[in-house]
Amino acid sequence: MTQPTNFGFGDECALLKDSARKFFAEHLPVDRLHALVAAHPDPEAPSGAPWRDDLWPAMVELGWTALAIPESAGGLGLPAVAVAGLMEEHGRAAFPGPLAATLATSYVLAAADSGTAALEEVAAGRSATLAFANAAGSWHAGDSPVSARGGRLSGTACFVQEPRKAERLLVAAQDEGGLGLYWIASDAAGVTVAPDTIVDLTRDQGRVSFEEAVAEPVGRNGLAAFHAAMPALWTLLAADMVGAGEWQLQTTVEYAQARKQFDRPLGFFQAVKHQLVDVMTRVDESKSLLYNAACALDHEPEKALQLAHMAKASASDMAAFASGRSVQCHGGIGFTWECYVHLYFKRQKHSEVLWGDGAWHRARLADILLGEVA
Amino acid sequence: MSESERKDTPEQAEFRAHCRDWLRDNHPGEPPVRLPQSAIEIMTEPQLHWLQAWQKAAYDAGLVGCDYPEAVGGGGRTDCQRVANEEMLAARTPFLPNVIGLGMAAPTIFYHAQEPLKERLLPRLLSGEDIWCQGFSEPGAGSDLASVQTFAERRGDRWVINGHKVWTSLAHFAEWMILLLRTDKSHKYDGLSYFVVPIRSALGKGVTVRPLIKITGETGFNEVIFEDLEVDDSYRLDELGKGWQVAMTTLLHERGGGELVTPRSGGLTSKTSFSPTARNLRTLAQETPRGGGTAADDPLLRDRIVRQFIREEALQQNQRRSRVPALQDHPMRLQLQYKLLISELAQDTARLGLEVAGPASTLYLADEHAPTGGQWPLAYMNSYGMTIAAGTSEIQRNILGERVLGLAKSK
Ligand SMILES: Cc1cc2nc3c(=O)[nH]c(=O)nc-3n(C[C@H](O)[C@H](O)[C@H](O)COP(=O)(O)OP(=O)(O)OC[C@H]3O[C@@H](n4cnc5c(N)ncnc54)[C@H](O)[C@@H]3O)c2cc1C
Numbered sequence: 001m002t003q004p005t006n007f008g009f010g011d012e013c014a015l016l017k018d019s020a021r022k023f024f025a026e027h028l029p030v031d032r033l034h035a036l037v038a039a040h041p042d043p044e045a046p047s048g049a050p051w052r053d054d055l056w057p058a059m060v061e062l063g064w065t066a067l068a069i070p071e072s073a074g075g076l077g078l079p080a081v082a083v084a085g086l087m088e089e090h091g092r093a094a095f096p097g098p099l100a101a102t103l104a105t106s107y108v109l110a111a112a113d114s115g116t117a118a119l120e121e122v123a124a125g126r127s128a129t130l131a132f133a134n135a136a137g138s139w140h141a142g143d144s145p146v147s148a149r150g151g152r153l154s155g156t157a158c159f160v161q162e163p164r165k166a167e168r169l170l171v172a173a174q175d176e177g178g179l180g181l182y183w184i185a186s187d188a189a190g191v192t193v194a195p196d197t198i199v200d201l202t203r204d205q206g207r208v209s210f211e212e213a214v215a216e217p218v219g220r221n222g223l224a225a226f227h228a229a230m231p232a233l234w235t236l237l238a239a240d241m242v243g244a245g246e247w248q249l250q251t252t253v254e255y256a257q258a259r260k261q262f263d264r265p266l267g268f269f270q271a272v273k274h275q276l277v278d279v280m281t282r283v284d285e286s287k288s289l290l291y292n293a294a295c296a297l298d299h300e301p302e303k304a305l306q307l308a309h310m311a312k313a314s315a316s317d318m319a320a321f322a323s324g325r326s327v328q329c330h331g332g333i334g335f336t337w338e339c340y341v342h343l344y345f346k347r348q349k350h351s352e353v354l355w356g357d358g359a360w361h362r363a364r365l366a367d368i369l370l371g372e373v374a
Numbered sequence: 375m376s377e378s379e380r381k382d383t384p385e386q387a388e389f390r391a392h393c394r395d396w397l398r399d400n401h402p403g404e405p406p407v408r409l410p411q412s413a414i415e416i417m418t419e420p421q422l423h424w425l426q427a428w429q430k431a432a433y434d435a436g437l438v439g440c441d442y443p444e445a446v447g448g449g450g451r452t453d454c455q456r457v458a459n460e461e462m463l464a465a466r467t468p469f470l471p472n473v474i475g476l477g478m479a480a481p482t483i484f485y486h487a488q489e490p491l492k493e494r495l496l497p498r499l500l501s502g503e504d505i506w507c508q509g510f511s512e513p514g515a516g517s518d519l520a521s522v523q524t525f526a527e528r529r530g531d532r533w534v535i536n537g538h539k540v541w542t543s544l545a546h547f548a549e550w551m552i553l554l555l556r557t558d559k560s561h562k563y564d565g566l567s568y569f570v571v572p573i574r575s576a577l578g579k580g581v582t583v584r585p586l587i588k589i590t591g592e593t594g595f596n597e598v599i600f601e602d603l604e605v606d607d608s609y610r611l612d613e614l615g616k617g618w619q620v621a622m623t624t625l626l627h628e629r630g631g632g633e634l635v636t637p638r639s640g641g642l643t644s645k646t647s648f649s650p651t652a653r654n655l656r657t658l659a660q661e662t663p664r665g666g667g668t669a670a671d672d673p674l675l676r677d678r679i680v681r682q683f684i685r686e687e688a689l690q691q692n693q694r695r696s697r698v699p700a701l702q703d704h705p706m707r708l709q710l711q712y713k714l715l716i717s718e719l720a721q722d723t724a725r726l727g728l729e730v731a732g733p734a735s736t737l738y739l740a741d742e743h744a745p746t747g748g749q750w751p752l753a754y755m756n757s758y759g760m761t762i763a764a765g766t767s768e769i770q771r772n773i774l775g776e777r778v779l780g781l782a783k784s785k
Contacts, residue, residue, distance in 0.1 A: 005381055006698045014700040246703070253779050267781030274771040276779055281711050288691035288708075289684070291701060310684045359677060362684075366676035369683055370656060373671045 007295040009081045016078075017085030023062070024093030027055055030340045037096055037201040041337045046197050049164050049204035051096040060125035064099060068106050068232070073119035075106070080232060080297040084239040084290055091243030094347050096202040098165035100240060101129035104233045105170045108181070111228040112219030118170070118183045127165060129186075131157035131208050132172035132226070139355050141172040141179060141226035146210060148173035148180055151217060153190070153210035161354070163193045163206040171215060172222045179226075181219035188213055200350035202343060231308035233355055235293045238308075238315035241351045242290050244344050245283040245318055248326040251341065252276060255330055266329070275325050282318040289314045306368050313361035319348035320358075382457070389440070389454045393461035396435045401465060402428050409647045411749075411756055413473040414543040414763075415594045422505075422547055425471035428639075429502030437462060438470065438637040439500035442484065447497025455635040462639035468647070469640045474544060475499045475506030477636040479552045481627040483570065484634065486611040486620050495550065495570065500637075507548035507573065509539040509598060510621070517769050520563050520618060524555040524600060531607040533557075535571070535580070535600045541763070545583045545596040549574045554621050557614055566617030569609050576603055590755045628764050631709045648749040650724035650757070652682040658745060659730045669730045679730075682723045689715055707778050714770040717760035724754035 028036070036050055059065070067083050069075020083103060090099060105128040109115035122128055134145040135158045146155035153173055160169070163186060171182040186193060190213030195206040219225050253276055256267035266272045293311035296304040323345045327334040334341050352358075382390060407420045416422050432438045437458040442448020470476060480499055483492055498504040515522040524537025537555060545551065551573045558565030573581055580603030585593040612620050626632045648654070659670035659679060669675055692715070695701050696708035727750040728735040737744035738751055761767045775781040 005694065007694070007701070009698060009700055017700075253781065256781055265782040267775065267779070268784055270768070270772065270775075270784055273775035273779075273781050273784065274768070276781065277771045277774045280707070280774065280779065281715060284692060284708060284711065285685065285688035285715075287701070288695045289688050291695060292687070292691040307687075310687055313680075314684055314688060362677050362680040363673075365680045365683070369680060370659070370670045370676055373667070373673075373676075 003292075003295050003299045007081050007291040008079050008299060009085070009291065009295075013079070013082045013085050016082055017089060019062070020064075020086045020089035021092070023058075024089055024095055027058075028052060028093060028095060030094070030343070033094060033096070033202070034340055034343060038337065038343065047195055047201075047204065049096075049162075049195065051098075051165060053097075053165070056097065056127065057125070059097070059099060065102050065106070065125055065127070066123040068103055068110065069119050069123045070110060073110070073116045074123035075119065076123075080235060080294040081291055083232075083236055084294040087236045087239035088243035088246075088287075088290075091240030091245075091347075092247045094202045094244060094247070094343050096204075098127040098129060098162040100236060101162040101166055102127045103236055104161075104229075105130055105166075105168075107229040107232040107236075108170055108225050109218065111225040112181050113221060113225075115181070115183075115218045115225075118168070118216075118218050121168070126167055127162075128168040128170060129160060129162050129166035130172075131160045131163075131169045133157060133159040137353075139230075139360075142223055144172040144174060144179065144222075146171055146173040148175040148182060148215070148217075151182075151214060153182060153184065153213045153215050156207050156209040158207050159196075159354075160193075160206055160208045162204045163208050164195060164204050169208060170218070171210070172226065173215075177220050179222035180217055181222045181225060182215035183218045184210075184213060184215035188215075190214070198350065200346045202347045203350055205350075230355075231293065231304040232297055234308040234312035234361070235290065235297065237351055237355055238286065238290045238293070238311040241315040241319045241348060242283060242287045244348055244351070245279070245286065245315075245322045248322045248341070248344050248348070249276065249279050249283055251344075252279070252326045252329050259331075272329055275329060279322045279325050282314075282321055286311070286314045286318040306365065309361045309365045309368075312356060313358045313365065316352045316356075316358035316361070319352045323348045383453075385452060386454055386457050389451060390457050390461060393437055393458050394465075396437070397461060397465040397467070400431060400435065402431070402468060405468065405642075405647070409468065409642075410592070410594070411648060411753060413469055413471050414759070415588075415590075415592050415756065416471060416544065416547070417593050422471060425468060426502045426505075428468050429470045429472060432462070432467075432470070432639065433501040437639075438476070438502075439480070439496075440637075441634060442480070442496065442500065445489075446484070446492045447500050453635075455637055459635065459638045463641045466641040467639040468642045470502065470637060472499065472502045472505050474508050474552075475502075475504070475550075476638075478508055478624045478628050479506040479550070479570070481632050481634045481636075482552060482568075482611065482620060482624045485623050486568070487570070488608070491570070491608065499550075504549040505544055505547045507542050507545040507551045507598075508624070509542055509545075509551045509553040509571075510624075511541045512538055513540055517766060519554070519621065520566065522554055522556060522566065524553070525559070526555050526557050526567065526569070526605075528557070529604075532604050533569070533607060533610075535569075535603040535605065537600050539598040539600075541586070541595050542583075542598045543595045543763075545573060545598050546585060546593070551598070552624065554617055557617075561615075563618045564615045566621070567614050568611045568617040568620035569605060570611065571603065571605050571609060573598070580604065588755075589758065590752055625765070629710065629713050631706065648746065648753065650720050650727055650750070650753040652679065652686050652723060654746070655679055655682055655723055655727055655730065658727055658750070662730055662732065662734070662745065664732070669732070675726075675730060678726055682719070682726060685715075685719050685722075689719060704778055710770075710774055710778060713764060714767055714774070717757065718767060721754070721757035721761055724750060724757050728754055
């Protein structure tokens with residue numbers, strides 16, 4: 001199979017991306033985001049995970065939770081590049097809702113053998129997230145610390161994203177048949193959410209414990225479903241990072257134009273100018289790799305794994321670099337709580353390690369490109 | 375169907391089929407001599423003549439210069455050079471030797487010369503029969519190009535030229551030079567004018583070409599000295615004092631941002647041709663013994679080799695994305711990055727090649743034990759030509775910061 005020259009990013013995708021950008025800019029511009037999530041600076045305080053749940057119905061109305069869901073399950077069945085466009089804007093806005101977690105869940109459900117009913121719920125607007133990582137932070141679903149006996153879950157999943165914002169959990173659990181997938185309400189009996197205290201102010205994360213919690217089985221071959229869905233997950237996260245990286249670039253460039261030292265705008269000095277150019281080239285490389293991977297998900301699935309590893313590896317390194325430079329080039333103000341730069345710095349550091357950092361993805365790529373080491 | 379075929383116009387589709395047919399029957403095959411890594415490193419007549427024969431054949435078949443009007447020796451087609459380039463690259467052909475002619479002189483002449491001059495110069499340029507060189511840099515004028523001092527003094531409708539150009543690639547083979555010089559000493563930019571001058575026919579009569587030896591030991595660039603060279607006013611491009619604007623056309627095309635797509639072939643893989651790519655790096659690693667296994671088992675090297683694969687893919691995808699307006703924030707943003715990124719990528723890949731080869735990376739071209747015939751250290755040294763020539767990486771970063779990001783000019 002071959003890929004279309006334009007990544008399959010047609011008018012429909014451009015329209016969606018554009019409207020997403022307007023939606024976020026109108027409803028949660030960065031000053032209001034800051035007022036919402038960074039109102040009380042206290043490094044010892046537990047994370048509150050505030051977000052604008054009042055915006056969720058509008059997001060559902062726009063069809064965003066249904067984007068990646070096949071039409072047969074009540075979704076819109078849009079290509080992955082459309083999701084990438086939306087998530088780029090989501091990242092540019094550092095939006096603090098459960099949208100990314102919900103989309104990620106929909107990808108795994110779509111690959112599960114009996115996920116249709118759950119997918120219909122999500123398409124209709126139910127928010128959801130994935131529970132599969134262990135305490136060591138393994139992103140291999142087969143390492144899930146949750147087990148299931150007769151449809152009852154027990155154990156504690158770690159590094160669960162947005163556990164207080166998502167209404168449903170898709171749990172990977174070791175069961176009689178191997179790794180099963182289970183669907184359960186996050187406030188069901190036997191489910192306890194213990195929020196982590198995290199650096200990122202725009203996200204929520206936590207441990208979810210199950211004690212004989214009754215869940216609905218939605219897939220028998222969880223390993224295969226996760227394996228099939230992971231490239232899409234890495235891609236959507238990379239999209240968020242690319243959008244956030246572009247925000248970091250533009251914001252720092254504006255500062256370098258406005259702020260004067262030695263009677264010159266900061267951007268006059270090459271030590272600043274060249275760093276910002278390097279941020280730009282890295283954002284662009286990551287963005288190109290992102291749409292390449294997203295396009296492959298639909299048009300060249302046999303290459304999607306490799307290209308998604310590339311996209312997330314590149315995005316992780318870019319995010320680390322852009323974050324560092326955005327603080328450094330702002331000087332003292334960049335080191336303060338009041339400057340918005342820290343919101344993105346923290347979000348990017350979180351995204352950098354989520355679902356595998358650069359080195360982890362490169363190690364997988366090395367096995368593909370150079371062969372595994374005996 | 376390849377990626378770009380899907381959007382071919384009927385003319386392009388027909389032309390693509392023609393290119394394929396022709397290339398299938400007319401690939402020049404294995405070269406009889408070792409080829410240099412790029413056209414600006416051509417050292418010997420046998421190398422040059424073999425490559426010139428390839429360019430002439432491709433030109434005669436309509437694959438070179440196809441977007442130029444027929445009146446100036448072109449093919450009179452619309453947006454077909456891109457197609458020919460794709461097909462020539464896919465067919466793994468040798469590179470075209472007249473790089474400076476095709477990439478810089480031709481578009482400059484096309485946009486700025488009078489009609490008779492175009493009709494006289496362009497056919498032999500496009501066919502590769504006349505090799506061209508670029509006389510911009512001087513001992514005192516490199517990055518700060520507008521400070522050139524080579525001077526032309528008017529005598530009736532002739533000009534008398536005196537001055538000193540350096541780093542002039544291919545001047546030892548060139549018939550013609552594009553020449554940026556000064557016609558007025560009192561204005562830095564507005565005192566510049568732009569000429570085409572015959573070099574070869576004036577050797578010993580006002581023109582001296584002396585080879586400069588490169589860091590690699592190869593020849594390829596030269597210094598060119600003008601002593602009272604007389605040229606006709608009809609060799610001037612555009613108006614007097616407009617040399618800087620004309621030079622901008624040259625530089626724009628040199629950096630790949632021009633209207634006219636530069637004819638380009640390449641990709642020949644053989645024992646006699648080499649470039650520092652991630653694939654070649656992988657082969658080297660897999661063939662280099664290390665510990666009990668090979669260098670391709672070393673976790674640190676694996677990580678770094680994979681990085682080069684990722685950067686290569688990113689650069690290709692940048693080019694793909696540069697043709698999708700909906701996925702760009704600024705029209706020149708990706709185009710202007712290309713030269714910087716490709717040159718630094720080649721440099722880093724070549725440097726890593728040396729690390730992978732380990733102690734054997736010390737062995738050079740003539741050593742029978744040298745990995746890949748000593749091409750890795752050669753490529754590494756040559757890569758600095760790429761990060762210096764055509765605007766250094768630092769100058770590229772200035773341009774990107776100022777033109778794309780809108781930061782204050784550093785000067
Ligand atoms: C292989 C090769 C082939 C070439 N072929 C040709 C040719 O055919 N025709 C031709 O005319 N020229 C040619 N050149 C010359 C080339 O264009 C110049 O070398 C180049 O423009 C740099 O000028 P320079 O050598 O004078 O270095 P300089 O301008 O003196 O630069 C020296 C160092 O200072 C840095 N620097 C200079 N100014 C700035 C600034 N404003 N900001 C930040 N850093 C700065 C540079 O980046 C560089 O690192 C060639 C060069 C090479 C290496």
